Amino acid sequence: MLQQFAAEWWRRISEGFTRGEPLETGILELALILVVALVLSVPRGSWRYFGLFVTAVHELGHAFAALTTGRLVRGIHLRFDQSGAMISRGAGRASAAWAGFWGYPVPALVGAVLVWAAFTGWSGAALSVSALLLLATLLFIRNLEGIVIAVGLAVASQLLVWFAPAEFLGHLTLAIGVALLVGAVRDWLNLLSVHTRRRHQLANSDAFIIAKRTGIPAAFWLAGFALVILACWAGAVATVAGVGDLMNL
Incomplete structure (x- = not known):
């Protein structure tokens, strides 16, 4: 029984790597998805839960970045208050700074990739990989x-x-992507408030920690996070606009 279940699970995972039909949508659906994403991220009540997902992606970003520099990932901590930590070990300040940087921008990066996947027929692959x-x-x-x-x-x-259902994969992928893009902005704004209004929490700030390790001011890292998030938003908007232009031809 368990073997049959595992085989069926793997079959469904594998099927996701077959390219499907690109998503076709309209302004109304895009607007509705954006409203839902805002509802998930802006009110404190809903962010309390959706923010856990964003935090998990955030910490996975740290872990993947650490692995790309040869650092050993020792573990990940996630907490219900949306805080988290990725513990890695390795030599060099540069690798530590690199791993530390790729936390806040990664939800936006993943969101932009999911938007692209939805409109290029790779929704199934994106969900299987996820x-x-x-x-x-x-x-x-x-x-x-x-x-x-x-x-x-x-x-x-x-x-x-x-x-x-296969016919809904593109819509789901687009919705998750937009939600992560909005969530990344919400998360960055939370970090900014730590540096401006809640400075007693600075010890938990990625920007503050990287600044201590590198000697480069935290403002530089805050701006770096923001630039990557904005670039991801620009990429997602360009994807949607490009699809819209093609549909109008």
């Missing part, structure tokens, strides 16, 4: 709250792969 990555995250979680969060996200991603 499901595998969220499942693999369980290997690195080192605290109980993190296990609860990671298991919830992993289960949700597997259910999407298993039950989402």
